[in-house]
Amino acid sequence: MIKVGFQGVSGSFSExxxxxxxxxxxxxxxxxxxxxxxxxxxxxxxxxGILPIENSSTGAISDVYDLLNQYxxxxxGEKYIKVRHNLLGVKNSQLSDIxxxxxxxxxxxxxxxxxxxxxxxxxxxxxxxxxxxEYISQLNNKEIAAIGSRKASELxxxxxxxxxxxxxxxxxxxxxxxxxSLEINQDFNKISMVISTHHKAGALFHVLKxxxxxxxxxxxxxxxxxxxxxxxxxxxxxxxxxxxxxxxKDAIAHLEKDCTHFKLLGHYxxxxxx
Amino acid sequence: MIKVGFQGVSGSFSExxxxxxxxxxxxxxxxxxxxxxxxxxxxxxxxxGILPIENSSTGAISDVYDLLNQYxxxxxGEKYIKVRHNLLGVKNSQLSDIxxxxxxxxxxxxxxxxxxxxxxxxxxxxxxxxxxxEYISQLNNKEIAAIGSRKASELxxxxxxxxxxxxxxxxxxxxxxxxxSLEINQDFNKISMVISTHHKAGALFHVLKxxxxxxxxxxxxxxxxxxxxxxxxxxxxxxxxxxxxxxxKDAIAHLEKDCTHFKLLGHYxxxxxx
Numbered sequence: 421m422i423k424v425g426f427q428g429v430s431g432s433f434s435e436x437x438x439x440x441x442x443x444x445x446x447x448x449x450x451x452x453x454x455x456x457x458x459x460x461x462x463x464x465x466x467x468x469g470i471l472p473i474e475n476s477s478t479g480a481i482s483d484v485y486d487l488l489n490q491y492x493x494x495x496x497g498e499k500y501i502k503v504r505h506n507l508l509g510v511k512n513s514q515l516s517d518i519x520x521x522x523x524x525x526x527x528x529x530x531x532x533x534x535x536x537x538x539x540x541x542x543x544x545x546x547x548x549x550x551x552x553x554e555y556i557s558q559l560n561n562k563e564i565a566a567i568g569s570r571k572a573s574e575l576x577x578x579x580x581x582x583x584x585x586x587x588x589x590x591x592x593x594x595x596x597x598x599x600x601s602l603e604i605n606q607d608f609n610k611i612s613m614v615i616s617t618h619h620k621a622g623a624l625f626h627v628l629k630x631x632x633x634x635x636x637x638x639x640x641x642x643x644x645x646x647x648x649x650x651x652x653x654x655x656x657x658x659x660x661x662x663x664x665x666x667x668x669k670d671a672i673a674h675l676e677k678d679c680t681h682f683k684l685l686g687h688y689x690x691x692x693x694x
Numbered sequence: 695m696i697k698v699g700f701q702g703v704s705g706s707f708s709e710x711x712x713x714x715x716x717x718x719x720x721x722x723x724x725x726x727x728x729x730x731x732x733x734x735x736x737x738x739x740x741x742x743g744i745l746p747i748e749n750s751s752t753g754a755i756s757d758v759y760d761l762l763n764q765y766x767x768x769x770x771g772e773k774y775i776k777v778r779h780n781l782l783g784v785k786n787s788q789l790s791d792i793x794x795x796x797x798x799x800x801x802x803x804x805x806x807x808x809x810x811x812x813x814x815x816x817x818x819x820x821x822x823x824x825x826x827x828e829y830i831s832q833l834n835n836k837e838i839a840a841i842g843s844r845k846a847s848e849l850x851x852x853x854x855x856x857x858x859x860x861x862x863x864x865x866x867x868x869x870x871x872x873x874x875s876l877e878i879n880q881d882f883n884k885i886s887m888v889i890s891t892h893h894k895a896g897a898l899f900h901v902l903k904x905x906x907x908x909x910x911x912x913x914x915x916x917x918x919x920x921x922x923x924x925x926x927x928x929x930x931x932x933x934x935x936x937x938x939x940x941x942x943k944d945a946i947a948h949l950e951k952d953c954t955h956f957k958l959l960g961h962y963x964x965x966x967x968x
Contacts, residue, residue, distance in 0.1 A: 476924035479917075482753050545819055592924055624915065625899075625906035632899035640927070641898065643753075643916055650750035650864055651966070653914070692925070 425449045425457050425466035431572035432550035433501050437595040438470050441499040454483050458491040461600055468496070468599045475503070476592045478526050480642050485656055488598075488685050489614050489644075495686025497597035498610070505531050505567050505586040508553055508578040513562040515581050520544055522552040523567035531567055534585035553578060596686070604663060604687060610639070611663060612685040614656045615675060616646060624655065627678055630671045636661055639690075654681065663687045695719045699731050699740040705846035706824035707775050711869040712744050715773040728757050732765040735874055742770070742873045749777070750866045752800050754916050759930055762872075762959050763888050763918075769960025771871035772884070779805050779841050779860040782827055782852040787836040789855050794818055796826040797841035805841055808859035827852060870960070878937060878961060884913070885937060886959040888930045889949060890920060898929065901952055904945045910935055913964075928955065937961050 424446050426434035438448050449466055451457045457469035471484045488495070505527055509518065520542045521528075521535075528535060528543050535541065546552040546566075553572035556564050565581060566572075573580050596612075617623035631638050637660040643653040661668040676682045698720050700708035712722050723740055725731045731743035745758045762769070779801055783792065794816045795802075795809075802809060802817050809815065820826040820840075827846035830838050839855060840846075847854050870886075891897035905912050911934040917927040935942040950956045 474919075476919055477921045479756050479919045588921055590922060590924055620911075622906040622909070622912070624912060625902045628899045628902060632896040635896070637894075638896070638898060640925075641915070641917055643914075645748075645750055645753045647751045647862055648864060650866055651914075 421445045421447055422468070423447050423449055423466045425451050425460045425469045427451050427454050427457050427471065428548050429550045429554055431553060431569060431575040432548060433503060433569060433593060434470055434472060434595065435550075436569070436571060437472075437499045437501045437593075440501065441470065441497060441595070441597055454487055458487050458493060458598070461493055461598055462491060464600070468597050469493075470499070470595050470597050472593050473596050474594045475526070476590060476594075477530060477588050482644060484596075485642060485644050488656075489654060489683060493598040493600060494602045494684075495596045495612050495688055496599045496603045497688045498691050499595045499597065500592050500691055501595060503530065503586060503591045503593055504569065504584050505549070506570055506573060506580050507534075507565055507582040507585055508556070508568050508573045508576075509565045509581045510557060510560050510562060510578060513565070513579055513581065517562040518565045518581070519563040521565045521567060522546040522556055524548045524552065527567040530587065530591060531585045533587040534582065597688075598686075602684070602687060605689070608662055608687050608689050609660055610658060610690040611661050611668065611687050612656070612658050613672075613675070614654050614681070614683050614685055615679040616652065616654050616681040617679055619652055627655075627675060630674045630678075631659060634667045634671050636668065636671055656685070660690075695721055696742070697721045697723055697740045699723045699725050699734045699743045701725050701728050701731050701745065702822050703824045703828055705827060705843060705849040706822060707777060707843060707867060708744055708746060708869065710843070710845060711746075711773045711775045711867075714775065715744065715771060715869070715871055728761055732761050732767060732872070735767055735872055736765060738874075742871050743767075744773070744869050744871050746867050747870050748868045749800070750864060750868075751804060751862050756918060758870075759916060759918050762930075763928060763957060767872040767874060768876045768958075769870045769886050769962055770873045770877045771962045772965050773869045773871065774866050774965055775869060777804065777860060777865045777867055778843065778858050779823070780844055780847060780854050781808075781839055781856040781859055782830070782842050782847045782850075783839045783855045784831060784834050784836060784852060787839070787853055787855065791836040792839045792855070793837040795839045795841060796820040796830055798822045798826065801841040804861065804865060805859045807861040808856065871962075872960075876958070876961060879963070882936055882961050882963050883934055884932060884964040885935050885942065885961050886930070886932045887946075887949070888928050888955070888957050888959055889953040890926065890928050890955040891953055893926055901929075901949060904948045904952075905933060908941045908945050910942065910945055930959070934964075
């Protein structure tokens with residue numbers, strides 16, 4: 421049994437991602453913040469950590485991008501989890517009782533069409549969906565609901581007042597599994613890295629040229645600010661390939677030479693058909 | 695006197711940006727959400743609206759990017775405002791009284807080094823910095839503080855318990871001014887647009903090639919998800935140039951042909967030295 425960590429409380433989508441990713445027996449440990457998960461892996465308290473990195477509707481989870489650049493951990497896997505939000509109330513509560521709803525602001529955003537029907541509800545932003553469920557179960561007030569997962573409703577003994585209330589039924593979160601070493605396997609086909617370029621015309625283009633000329637498929641590019649150098653950026657790039665492929669090795673060698681910052685963030689098997 | 699709008703309440707950085715941008719007399723109107731500002735301009739209730747689009751430490755304000763793509767307004771100007779956070783308490787309160795602090799989560803993040811000294815403070819996320827200042831002035835409890843601007847402390851008659859507590863002294867927010875028509879002027883030198891490309895190897899590279907070959911300086915690229923097509927993206931691109939320059943016209947003509955989505959978001963004068 422291995423120890424693996426996630427941010428949040430039991431019943432969160434992150435914990436669900438862990439159970440789905442690891443086929444074998446795992447002991448899951450909840451951490452307070454994303455950074456605590458990174459520290460947990462670094463210290464060896466957990467073997468792997470899981471972190472949400474992107475949602476298909478709301479985009480990048482920037483804190484996680486920043487932490488991947490800051491800590492010396494590696495992405496070793498990924499997992500996609502469909503986000504299904506539900507309106508949860510305490511026992512014996514009914515939809516008509518509700519006056520206040522607690523949840524993460526992104527859950528409000530993702531359930532906007534449903535919530536727009538109830539203009540008198542007060543929406544109160546809270547840490548995350550699972551903590552909101554836990555909190556309203558403690559308040560035990562029929563007028564107060566939370567938006568959260570089905571798993572959270574079971575854990576905190578809450579009523580499912582409305583199911584699958586998210587506007588976008590395709591809404592999916594991509595999670596990455598991080599460990600303390602780079603892993604390598606024959607079936608790995610995705611590489612993640614972060615770079616920054618000289619601040620001049622064509623510098624980013626010059627970098628991307630490496631990929632295009634070698635027919636390497638660029639899957640994703642995300643930019644994040646360099647905090648102490650306003651209006652310069654780190655570019656997080658995911659591309660298709662195997663680290664032992666000579667073409668990939670050559671492209672990476674060029675990047676290391678051309679970029680002002682280059683960091684390999686991981687090598688792993690993409691879950692989706694590339 | 696023209697009517698101009700911003701999101702938030704008086705004392706916000708957005709309102710400060712409006713006063714700084716417009717040299718002449720303006721009447722400022724506060725809106726509840728970013729989207730309300732867009733609607734206000736569209737309906738003609740205000741001539742221009744101002745919106746924060748990016749912070750030099752925390753990055754893109756994604757909702758504003760999404761709204762720029764969704765509404766048919768144009769960026770006609772930009773303004774940079776230094777973010778200076780302060781700890782505000784009610785009259786007669788002292789630093790040693792404080793137990794709870796209200797503010798926007800980004801303000802907590804931006805003041806992390808300062809806040810880390812007070813591990814017993816409970817940080818409560820709230821709508822924005824100015825609303826937090828307004829709220830704690832209503833609570834009028836010596837133990838409850840807010841993080842906000844100096845302007846907010848004056849408006850809501852609060853004590854400055856600690857000044858300039860943001861970790862990054864260079865922390866700046868970029869605002870864009872939007873209007874209902876594209877504007878054009880001899881001294882304009884920035885163009886913003888949003889595109890999406892075919893989902894295949896080299897497509898984004900192919901687009902950027904246009905810029906590089908014509909020596910057009912790419913200033914910024916930001917990716918946002920296409921909500922109903924998971925893992926495909928809109929790319930928001932800012933570049934240096936004038937819309938009437940034949941090279942720019944040609945590059946744009948190529949983009950319109952090559953991209954699956956192309957929208958000109960605005961033409962304006964960049965405030966910073968490019």
